[in-house]
Amino acid sequence: MTGFLCATCGQTHDSIPMCLGAPAPELWFSVPEAEREARAELSSDQCVIDGQHFFILGRILLPVVDGDDSFVWLAWVSLSEANFMRSCELWESEGREAEPAFFGWLQSALPGYAPGTLSLKTNVQTMPLGQRPLITLEPTDHPLAMEQREGITMARVQQIAEAAFHG
Template sequence: MFERLLRKRSFKYKCNECGKHHEGSPSFSVKYPPYYFDVPETERSNRIQYCDDLCKIVPSDNDTSEDPIYCIRVILEIPIIGASEPFTWGVWITQSEENFEKYTETFETDQSDEQSFGWLPVNLPFYNNTQIGEPLTHLEGEVYWGSKGQRPKVILWKNAHQLAVDQRKGISWKQATKIANQANGGREPRAEVFK
């Protein structure tokens, strides 16, 4: 009995994107920064430079009051109490123009000694409390750039938003399942003890 309790739990779930079964703690990603959808579809090819890790959005020609938006994709981890791996989100965080340029120039090298400040727009299942028509909540965070081939990680600054609280304190197995269910489009991941 004691040995069974010491085992770490693991999830098994079917991915909505690829249709395959995966094992391990839940991992979900956001394909585009939320600002991407603020740009009319007909203007995106002219105003957005995008790849899986970087996104730059310039204002429209008519808008002289706005600055470009610079985003990089980062990993946000939330510990799951009693699990061997964290709940992982692939999210977008803003960067200053200077940090964005430095990040892109050194992208192919080891960046593990670098870090920068960024704003995380909260547009995640379970954590997004913004009503339709209201601006998204933005949380402050420290971005720790990764070694070559690894995405940076973000540690949110201490505040009362549930996402920041969960990153600091961790979430229960039950809560992780609930969040994964919402992020997985209502399909329940199967949780079991890892053997």
């Protein structure tokens, strides 16, 4: 699917994204901008706030039942300090995918879900070098967890894109 007519704004968008995500963990946005440099470190993959809140960026895969690829949410997960440090130790290590999954809490408010997605329980599996960690949600009846287990349609991908584009 290349483009789509947006039900929210009535415009045609050039393409339907198969990957969307949050630029930073939600806690990042609560730190006043003037204090961020002193209190927080944010890279493309990791974030530490006040030396006591530790986050990594991973992928939530939603199988697309009527498509060729999965839809991917890039999302931030909080880890314990020990698990964050262990993930850092393994960051450039071959075979790191053999490490047991880390428990984490989802820390990205993904649009288009009610109830919201903050603080859902997850497991974060380190993947081979060059791949972001894989986030698996606890198997609950939350819509995001159900979509991860059961898959979504391209029509749902369009709904997600509309929610992401237009809040």
